[in-house]
Amino acid sequence: MRVSVIIPSLNAPTLSRALNAVLAQSQPADEIIVVGRDEAGALAACPTARFIDTGAPVCAARARNLGMAAATGDLFLLLDADCIPRPDWLAQHAGRQAAGERVVGGAVALQGSNYWAQSDNVSMFHEFVPQHPPGPRFLLPTLNLSVRREVFERAGGLDESFPGAAAEDADWTIRIRRAGYRLYFEPAAMVAHAPARTTRHDVARHWRNLGHNAIRVRLRYADEFGTPRGARRAGWWRALSPLIAARITAGIYADRALWPHWRSLPVVYWTKLLYCLGAARAIDSGFATQP
Structure with a gap:
């Protein structure tokens, strides 16, 4: 199964850390696509990544849709630029997909760089901590999500009318579930979330x-x-x-x-x-x- 990792980024200061973590995976990605803006030149340290420059800021839904439309893989692995995956992250997603799932969400470690960032993580991702058991879920966040190409083609992409990066993942995963796919949570596919919301x-x-x-x-x-x-x-x-x-x-x-x-x-x-x-x-x- 060919795996495409897709990362939306608007000059994210953590992009190089995220890319280094993807490159260090125990199971390598076949393709890495970054979509958005990279004015700081973080991608220079990752020449193997494919960059889709949007020319101007676009919403997260638009960036993810562009990435999935351009990807060549059978499995799309969505990762936010402020997420640092564990070394076996890709292997855990691929393993659960190989076991028959088509939509898999991973866990989020709740540590943050300070009190505000950690509290924001607790409030936002308390349903997806690694201590929770695997199994079906009502919704899944897109910061750590794998979907088969067939899911994207059947359910369509994310709704680009949502501004910024909020709620479009809930809308999308509901539509995916309505299209007949189970949403599955795999806590072993874990990322550390390092949001820029520190005040x-x-x-x-x-x-x-x-x-x-x-x-x-x-x-x-x-x-x-x-x-x-x-x-x-x-x-x-x-x-x-x-x-x-x-x-x-x-x-x-x-x-x-x-x-x-x-x-x-x-x-x-x-x-x-x-x-x-x-x-x-x-x-x-x-x-x-x-x-």
Whole structure:
């Protein structure tokens, strides 16, 4: 099986680290494709990588679609530029795919460069920690995801109308599941996520934007998410935001695997509040109900 690793990057400072980790895999990739911008010249250290220069910044969905459309492999292995894969990462994905899966998401180690980055990871990726067992999942994130070419051809690419990098992976993996494919989590296929969100301001902006984009997915697939009818009103989100944030935070920390990260609890609660306010803003603007 020919494997294409696809990395979207907008001048990511961690790109060289990610590329070095891909090159050091116990099972080598047949092809490495980087899509986006590389004004710092990080790709000079990886002459074997194929670079698709978009000329201007594009959203993550567009970059991934371009990479998959250009790839020559049978298996597309999507990796974000701020993710550092473990040496057996590719082999773990390929092994699970060889066992019959067609869509495999890997685990995310929750360490961060500082308190804000780690807390952001806890809030964002608590469902995909390596301590959780393998098995089917409702959604999978695209920062560490392998899909067969046939999946891309049958389900189509990611929705490029989502700005930035938020919620388009939830939308895509729901459409993949609806196309008849199982979404499988393999914790042994692990990456360390090193986000650039290292300040309070960075984290706040990320979670407002995530709420703004994700509510559109929750309304688009209301039956699958069990989205309450009141969630179509901005006032509902604003009024209930403290209760929603408390309930979600309590659910996260009910998982014993998250107990080592108890110091992040205040930030996790705060990010869920911001998510609710971002959802309200999207409803006010009409973005949440776009098809």
